Amino acid sequence: MNNQPILEINNLKVIFGDKVILENINLKLHKKEIMAIVGPNGGGKTTLLKTILGIYKPVAGEIRIFGKKYKRLPKGFVGYLPQKDLINYNFPILVKDVVCMGRKILKPFPSILNEEDKDSCYEALKKVGMEKFIKESFSSLSGGQKQRVLIARLLAMQPKILMFDEPSTGLDVVGQEDFYELINELRMENDIAILMVTHDIGVISNYVDTVACLNKSIHFHGSPKDGKLPDVLEKVFGKNIQLIVHDHQCLTCKGHIHE
Ligand SMILES: Nc1ncnc2c1ncn2[C@@H]1O[C@H](COP(=O)(O)OP(=O)(O)OP(=O)(O)O)[C@@H](O)[C@H]1O
Numbered sequence: 508m509n510n511q512p513i514l515e516i517n518n519l520k521v522i523f524g525d526k527v528i529l530e531n532i533n534l535k536l537h538k539k540e541i542m543a544i545v546g547p548n549g550g551g552k553t554t555l556l557k558t559i560l561g562i563y564k565p566v567a568g569e570i571r572i573f574g575k576k577y578k579r580l581p582k583g584f585v586g587y588l589p590q591k592d593l594i595n596y597n598f599p600i601l602v603k604d605v606v607c608m609g610r611k612i613l614k615p616f617p618s619i620l621n622e623e624d625k626d627s628c629y630e631a632l633k634k635v636g637m638e639k640f641i642k643e644s645f646s647s648l649s650g651g652q653k654q655r656v657l658i659a660r661l662l663a664m665q666p667k668i669l670m671f672d673e674p675s676t677g678l679d680v681v682g683q684e685d686f687y688e689l690i691n692e693l694r695m696e697n698d699i700a701i702l703m704v705t706h707d708i709g710v711i712s713n714y715v716d717t718v719a720c721l722n723k724s725i726h727f728h729g730s731p732k733d734g735k736l737p738d739v740l741e742k743v744f745g746k747n748i749q750l751i752v753h754d755h756q757c758l759t760c761k762g763h764i765h766e
Contacts, residue, residue, distance in 0.1 A: 512537050513667055513700050519568035521558055528554050531724045539694045541701040543711045546721040547744055552704040556670055560587055583613050586661025590672035597646040602656050605645050606632055609663035631662035651682035671703035687714040708748050
């Protein structure tokens with residue numbers, strides 16, 4: 508991994524009213540890294556993503572990109588897919604127009620796309636294996652296909668970081684596996700880093716490089732294979748969370764975190 512982090516969070520603190528939501532947050536995200544943020548409901552995961560995006564202002568600490576402080580994220584720097592049940596996305600719009608929406612973010616008003624932009628949109632669709640559906644209606648697609656198109660929309664912005672909030676909501680087990688395989692290919696081929704909030708705690712060790720366990724502060728940050736992680740998860744969630752190892756064999760599996 509390259510030493511210079513794409514994203515660096517130092518001593519971040521966020522409060523809502525008089526309630527401390529995040530404190531002492533220190534994290535580094537590097538090129539090609541896939542980091543999962545896990546933690547109990549209300550632990551501040553979405554707040555952290557939205558603070559990185561500049562939607563919430565921290566009361567202390569700083570966030571740097573490529574070592575530099577920023578007031579506003581550069582256009583397209585982060586491609587963010589918010590927490591939503593993807594099956595419920597039913598825009599009366601063609602797949603190609605969904606992807607073009609991402610590209611338009613990069614263009615000055617009135618956001619007219621030239622041939623090069625259109626080629627980039629096609630390339631983005633190709634990267635997620637959805638180019639055959641370019642003229643289809645978005646609402647006619649399955650949940651997993653819609654997710655791929657929405658990811659293509661982000662790729663059309665040529666982001667350095669892709670951020671997902673609970674990306675496997677609404678996907679079946681195969682769809683979930685496809686999603687993780689896709690993000691693995693994307694980070695390898697596009698030099699991007701991936702930061703995602705997930706409840707797929709049981710399976711993430713197969714797919715992510717690092718895990719940050721967040722419940723107001725960071726309780727663990729390291730490899731999902733680190734022997735300390737199960738104990739940290741048990742402490743933070745108050746129950747035994749089982750991690751599935753690489754061959755998809757579940758060690759004394761007791762089920763999913765959403766139970
Ligand atoms: N805009 C807001 N104004 C006030 N409080 C907020 C706001 N957004 C979130 N909170 C509070 O901050 C805390 C953390 O919420 P957040 O959504 O970040 O948690 P989370 O870890 O993403 O939870 P979940 O896993 O349930 O999605 C919660 O107590 C929530 O009620």
